[in-house]
Amino acid sequence: MAETSQRDIARLERLVSASDAFELLASEYDRRGKYVSWEACQRAALDTILARLIDGVLDAWTANCRIDSSLDTGAVSVESIVSPYDYFHCDTPCKIPVEFWWHFKRANPELRSADWVTGDFRFDYLDDEYSRRAGSAFSVHFDPTGLPALAVPNQSFTTGGDAAVTHQLPKPSMSGGRRPANWWPDFAEELAIYCLKEDPPEGEGTDGQSAMIEAIFKRMAERGKPEPSRSTVQPVINAILRRWRSAGN
Secondary structure, X not given: OOOOOHHXXXXXXXXXXXXXXXXXXXXXXXXXXXXXOHHHHHHHHHHHHHHHHHHOOOOEEEOEEEEEEEEOOEEOXXXXXXXXXXXXXXXXXXXXXXXXXXXXXHOOHHHEEEEOOOOEEEEEEOOOOOOEEEEEEEOOEEOHHHOOHHHOOOOOEEEEOOEEEXXXXXXXXXXXXXXXXXXXHHHHHHHHHHHHHOOOOOOOOOOOHHHHHHHXXXXXXHOOOOOOOHHHHHHHHHHHHHHHHHOOO
8 A cells, every 4th residue: 555645645635626627628628619519628638638647747646546457367466566557556645656547548438437527537458468457546636737727727826845836726615605707797698688689599408509609609709708618508508498498488
């Protein structure tokens, strides 16, 4: 088991969750029209983050991590362990070895999973040298200094002590709830005007959501207002379309 210092444990509180980093990066790809669909933006975000992990540019930390390799003759023995590529077990907060991400990339998509909500990653596959490679890492967080700037929550960076650059995650407000995003008032205004002046797009359910979003975004752009990402407003548009059509308008 790898030992973890108090400094390492404290560092976990200053990292960026995998969920936040992935959502921010995918949303930026979407906002800039980099790819044709939200799914393509998600794949691009995964590829970007994974490339940085494998290259050692980005450090990842976890609450629990393991890598197991089984030979055809049974479980791997201590004598055959030459690096974390073969075997790694840690049930306390620790840095994930880069070998974990090598395995994750090597596994076919159907033999690996990434839950970007919980930050849990798994792989389980066969390779040429060993009969089986299996691994998991839970509640993964990233060191913000290795992330693309667009994938880091908009908070200030500070330096101190022997740590390099640390990042303080935003803390929930204890009064008044969450502040609205800076784009929300303008989006809500254009959404209301659209619903008052336009008819629902043709179709059923959430059909026409893209056309409705594009029309609202166009009006915001004409006013020089910042646009939110499509993925952020899509649930709102879908809910409005359902209620609009169920009301018979």
